Amino acid sequence: MANSKYEYVKSFEIEDEIVPPNIIVVRVDGRDFRRFSQVHEFEKPNDKKALELMNTCAVAVLEQFPDIIFSYGYSDEYSFVLKKGTKFYQRRASKILSLLVSFFTSIYVTKWKELFPQKDLRYAPSFKSRITCCATLEVLQAYLAWRQNECHLNNQYDTCLWHLINSGKSVKEAEEMLKGSQKQDRNELLYQSFNINYKKDIQAIFRQGTCVLKAEVEDIVKFKDDGYPVKRPRKKVITVHSENIASRRFWNDQLCLLKELGQFTEDLNKPKTEYLKSFQYESRLIPSTWVVIRIDGCHFHRFSEVNEFEKPNDAQALNLMNSCAVGILEEFKDIVFSYGVSDEYSFVLKKESQLYERHASNIVSSVVSIFSSMYTVKWKEFFPDKELKQPPYFDGRAVCYPSSEILRDYLSWRQVDCHINNQYNTCFWMLVKSGKSKSDAQNDLKGTQAQDKNKLLDRLSNVTDYYNTLPLMFRQGSSVYWEKEEKKMVNNEEGSVGKIRKIVVVKYCNIIDPSFWEEHPEILNEKINCCRVHTLHCSNSYTL
Numbered sequence: 001m002a003n004s005k006y007e008y009v010k011s012f013e014i015e016d017e018i019v020p021p022n023i024i025v026v027r028v029d030g031r032d033f034r035r036f037s038q039v040h041e042f043e044k045p046n047d048k049k050a051l052e053l054m055n056t057c058a059v060a061v062l063e064q065f066p067d068i069i070f071s072y073g074y075s076d077e078y079s080f081v082l083k084k085g086t087k088f089y090q091r092r093a094s095k096i097l098s099l100l101v102s103f104f105t106s107i108y109v110t111k112w113k114e115l116f117p118q119k120d121l122r123y124a125p126s127f128k129s130r131i132t133c134c135a136t137l138e139v140l141q142a143y144l145a146w147r148q149n150e151c152h153l154n155n156q157y158d159t160c161l162w163h164l165i166n167s168g169k170s171v172k173e174a175e176e177m178l179k180g181s182q183k184q185d186r187n188e189l190l191y192q193s194f195n196i197n198y199k200k201d202i203q204a205i206f207r208q209g210t211c212v213l214k215a216e217v218e219d220i221v222k223f224k225d226d227g228y229p230v231k232r233p234r235k236k237v238i239t240v241h242s243e244n245i246a247s248r249r250f251w252n253d254q255l256c257l258l259k260e261l262g263q264f265t266e267d268l269n270k271p272k273t274e275y276l277k278s279f280q281y282e283s284r285l286i287p288s289t290w291v292v293i294r295i296d297g298c299h300f301h302r303f304s305e306v307n308e309f310e311k312p313n314d315a316q317a318l319n320l321m322n323s324c325a326v327g328i329l330e331e332f333k334d335i336v337f338s339y340g341v342s343d344e345y346s347f348v349l350k351k352e353s354q355l356y357e358r359h360a361s362n363i364v365s366s367v368v369s370i371f372s373s374m375y376t377v378k379w380k381e382f383f384p385d386k387e388l389k390q391p392p393y394f395d396g397r398a399v400c401y402p403s404s405e406i407l408r409d410y411l412s413w414r415q416v417d418c419h420i421n422n423q424y425n426t427c428f429w430m431l432v433k434s435g436k437s438k439s440d441a442q443n444d445l446k447g448t449q450a451q452d453k454n455k456l457l458d459r460l461s462n463v464t465d466y467y468n469t470l471p472l473m474f475r476q477g478s479s480v481y482w483e484k485e486e487k488k489m490v491n492n493e494e495g496s497v498g499k500i501r502k503i504v505v506v507k508y509c510n511i512i513d514p515s516f517w518e519e520h521p522e523i524l525n526e527k528i529n530c531c532r533v534h535t536l537h538c539s540n541s542y543t544l
């Protein structure tokens with residue numbers, strides 16, 4: 001089936017490659033971790049286990065992605081630095097920031113029990129992420145000095161605040177006492193009132209944050225006949241603390257950093273304010289346009305094999321995806337519709353949405369992170385007898401569509417794709433199950449049209465019109481949106497009292513056909529006559 005009618009929508013996707021020689025830094029940062037740490041009763045001002053969990057995630061990120069060679073984190077944030085000439089996902093900003101935050105989140109959820117065996121995860125934690133481009137190594141040095149200075153200032157302030165509170169002051173009184181205080185005043189306060197020498201008595205992990213980086217080590221692979229060892233260099237992920245990560249002494253000592261990023265030529269003892277604006281810059285999505293956030297499972301071909309999904313469609317795996325999509329709609333009220341198939345989901349943000357002031361990285365990373373978190377948390381609910389064998393992670397992008405017609409063509413494009421892939425995969429696996437090799441099955445299907453495939457399925461299954469007997473979820477994908485539901489509240493003498501409430505529903509509909517949109521004008525907030533115009537435009541509709 002030709003897909004070309006809708007493929008033009010691809011042209012709305014914009015290039016976001018970060019060109020060399022920019023050094024790419026991705027910062028992952030907890031979403032509303034104030035609440036998360038309260039609900040999970042983290043110790044104040046620092047919970048060592050919570051920080052160790054963050055460090056565990058950073059180690060996993062460095063072990064997973066060869067191009068990430070340095071990272072620095074404190075509290076609920078981590079910055080990851082990619083090697084200079086990296087070709088990682090061809091340097092596309094959205095891909096990089098989304099898959100990193102997604103992987104980080106999945107590890108956070110997976111490893112939770114190891115660090116907190118006594119505490120249940122009460123809800124799915126999530127992070128946001130953003131990219132900072134450092135044009136030179138000197139800019140990267142300034143970035144690192146900035147983050148470590150923030151760590152120092154925050155930790156010193158919080159240490160004072162919580163000592164004051166623990167000594168009987170109210171939060172307000174403690175805050176009042178610290179208002180306008182300088183670093184020196186706070187050190188004095190800790191020393192005079194609590195006999196704490198900040199530098200000596202507070203642990204390095206709290207004061208300095210943590211670096212996770214790749215170090216060059218040599219493994220002995222074998223011994224020669226003369227007893228001489230044969231060594232092979234290997235990159236090993238190590239965790240270190242340092243007083244000043246922007247100093248030459250720290251940086252230039254790390255062979256791997258010198259090799260992949262270069263050396264610091266001067267020391268930097270104070271943050272450089274001239275770069276702050278560029279570190280804080282965030283681009284916005286075009287106003288008054290429909291925004292689609294499309295997420296897609298990374299290496300789900302492998303993921304589905306490792307986790308033994310049924311082929312070609314695993315109903316439980318799809319139900320899990322749908323359940324996460326419902327969670328996303330409940331979390332972000334500006335998302336009015338979503339459509340999912342296989343390992344991908346598209347979320348439609350209403351035109352006038354001001355979510356995160358339309359900052360693209362915030363929107364994409366939050367959606368992808370919550371989705372990954374929920375997927376990991378809910379796994380057991382959908383697969384009670386299967387261990388999750390590897391962390392699931394997704395990439396994401398945001399694309400703006402200027403009109404509802406084009407938005408609907410976008411959704412049609414995805415649904416046509418669902419149909420084409422599903423029909424092909426159903427044939428492919430039926431041929432394989434009938435005894436053909438994978439390459440023979442592929443050859444049999446080369447150049448076949450939809451009708452040929454349907455005939456083949458009928459013949460192999462001995463069922464007339466077999467394809468249409470498959471569940472609608474497989475053939476049409478899943479549409480998730482808000483619907484009004486009347487709920488009978490009480491039945492008394494005057495009769496029953498009903499209450500209308502909105503719930504998120506998962507339906508399997510033909511969203512190419514204009515009738516779906518005519519029946520649900522509230523989704524895109526369209527007037528019916530808009531749909532009528534579109535009916536003409538879309539006269540050549542597809543049968544699914």
Ligand code: GTP
Nearest residue numbers: 297298299300301304309310311312313314342343
């Ligand atoms: P990237 O997205 O480029 O990282 O590659 P990918 O491996 O995720 O492949 P892609 O997104 O192109 O396609 C999704 C893949 O997920 C399919 O090709 C299947 O291998 C797998 N998949 C998705 N849903 C199911 C399912 O229900 N059952 C099985 N067996 N596999 C599935």
Ligand code: MG
Nearest residue numbers: 296297298300
């Ligand atoms: Mg995929």
